[in-house]
Amino acid sequence: MRLDIHLPKNFNFEAATRDHGWYLLPPFYVGKDEKTVMRAEKLESGKLLMLEFENNMDQLHIKIKDDRKLTDKEVTEVIKRVEWMYRINEDLTGFYELCSRNEGWSNVVKLQKGRLLRSSSLFEDIIKTILTTNTTWSRTVSMTENLVKHLGEKYSNDSELYAFPTPEAILEKGEEFLNTTVKLGYRSKYIYDFAENYANGIYDFKEWQNPNIPTEKVASEITKINGVGPYALSIILMIVGRYDFLPIDSEFKKHVKTKYYPDITPSKAQMEKIYEEWEEYKFLAYWFDV
DNA sequence: GTCCAGGTCGCGC
DNA sequence: GCGCGACATGGA
Numbered sequence: 001m002r003l004d005i006h007l008p009k010n011f012n013f014e015a016a017t018r019d020h021g022w023y024l025l026p027p028f029y030v031g032k033d034e035k036t037v038m039r040a041e042k043l044e045s046g047k048l049l050m051l052e053f054e055n056n057m058d059q060l061h062i063k064i065k066d067d068r069k070l071t072d073k074e075v076t077e078v079i080k081r082v083e084w085m086y087r088i089n090e091d092l093t094g095f096y097e098l099c100s101r102n103e104g105w106s107n108v109v110k111l112q113k114g115r116l117l118r119s120s121s122l123f124e125d126i127i128k129t130i131l132t133t134n135t136t137w138s139r140t141v142s143m144t145e146n147l148v149k150h151l152g153e154k155y156s157n158d159s160e161l162y163a164f165p166t167p168e169a170i171l172e173k174g175e176e177f178l179n180t181t182v183k184l185g186y187r188s189k190y191i192y193d194f195a196e197n198y199a200n201g202i203y204d205f206k207e208w209q210n211p212n213i214p215t216e217k218v219a220s221e222i223t224k225i226n227g228v229g230p231y232a233l234s235i236i237l238m239i240v241g242r243y244d245f246l247p248i249d250s251e252f253k254k255h256v257k258t259k260y261y262p263d264i265t266p267s268k269a270q271m272e273k274i275y276e277e278w279e280e281y282k283f284l285a286y287w288f289d290v
Numbered sequence: 291g292t293c294c295a296g297g298t299c300g301c302g303c
Numbered sequence: 304g305c306g307c308g309a310c311a312t313g314g315a
Contacts, residue, residue, distance in 0.1 A: 134297040139313065185311030190298090229298045251296040 001064040003078060005088060012112040013055035016086055019287070020116035021137065025128060025144045027152065027164050028119075038065070040155050041081065041120060042163040043074050048153055050161065051078065053086075060086065066156070081120040090115060090241055095281040102277075108288050116287070118239050122205050123198055124164045129235045130190050130227045146182045170195040190227030197225075208240045215242045215280075234283060243283035246275060252286065259289070 007013070017023055017037055023030065027040035031052075038052045050065035062082055064070065070078065083089060092114045099105035108114065119125045131143045151165035151173060170178070170192065178188035197203065208218045215237065222228060222236050234245035246252065248268065256271045278285035 132296060134295065134310085135312075136295050136314075139295080142313090179311085183312070186298095186309090187311080227298070231297060235296090247296075249296040250294095254296090 001067065001069060003062040003064070003075060003082075005060040005062070005079060005082060005086075007055075007058045007060055008088065009058075010112040011058070011060075011088075012115070013053075013060065013086075015111060015113045016115035017053070017117055019113060020118075022117050022119065022125075022128070025141060026148045027162060028117075029161055038161075039085075039120075040152075040161050040163045041078070042153060042166075043077050045071070045074055047074060048155055048163055049078070050155055051082070053082070060088075085118055085120055087115045087118070087241070092284075095243075095284055098278055098281055098285075105288075113288055114284055116238065119164070121164075122203075122208070122236075122239065123167060123195075125239045126194065126225065126228070126236055127191055129232045129239070130187055130194070130225075131184070132235070133187075133227070133229075133232055143182070143184055143187075147184075150177075150182050167195040167199045171199060187227060190225075193226050205240075215244050218242065219245070238283045242280075244280045246272060246282050246286055248272075255286075255289070 022028065023037050029038045029040070030036070031038060036052055036054065038050055040048065041051055042048045047068070047070075049068055049070075052063040052065060054061040054063065060082070062078060064078075095114055096109045099109045119128065127147075128140075128144060131147075132140045135143075148162035148164055149160075151169045152162035155161040155163070173181075175188050175192040178184045178191055182188070184191055203221070207213050208221070218240070219233055219237065222233050228236065230245075231247050231249045234247040237243070237245050238247075248271065253271065256274055257266060260266070260274050261270065275282040275285050275289075
């Protein structure tokens, strides 16, 4: 079975898939040919699917692996989730206008870069974001692999593919399990507490996505999550399509110093000044500033 | 062994 | 509001 999504004009599927590293973290799975990207997705009905994403002209194909049949309701759910992951409905016109006013940014417009793949739920992406802090990317990968392997539902008996854990699965096994088996270290408490708060329904994700709610207000809500500081905040805001905060971490500092301040050690204010003119697109400007 | 990683928390001032 | 040590883990 295959579902199709009609893509907006000039949608760069490859860029949207790979310009952010999320596609390398399960339950995204890269095929053996290195070309196809798949994802294990558990639906509200309980059905666990393996989706494979492909692009042909202005169509995004979603191949449902192993001939699983879907109800109309499940079809709607899959489409909705993939639209979210690929940011089909996000309007980047403002970003491209700023690019066209700046020297050296024509390629970003020409290649229609700017869409960064996200997971199908904020629950998952917030956990993954916490797993990127104060560690190396290779450990972010291994912690995420451990998480899905020990707490996620297995796709099939003859595979090593897993869905992302539900909050309930995390709560059921407990914080100590996250520490000793999943090897999340001191992050165990952060992840456990987040799953608990999430299960209690304290986060209003609709509000976070509502453009009428100012980013400052959303930011103050996100910052209340234990384990989320300024860096993780900017990543989570990026996930919900708000690009006004810069992810000031070791990579950011390295990039800005190398490119703009080779002879001095810049202050935080000096570093932030570089992207000031990008207003509500600072994050994207930094991300695509090669 | 020591240092540090795409940081953050909690404390004391 | 700042500065600073602690925090788990694994790779260099």
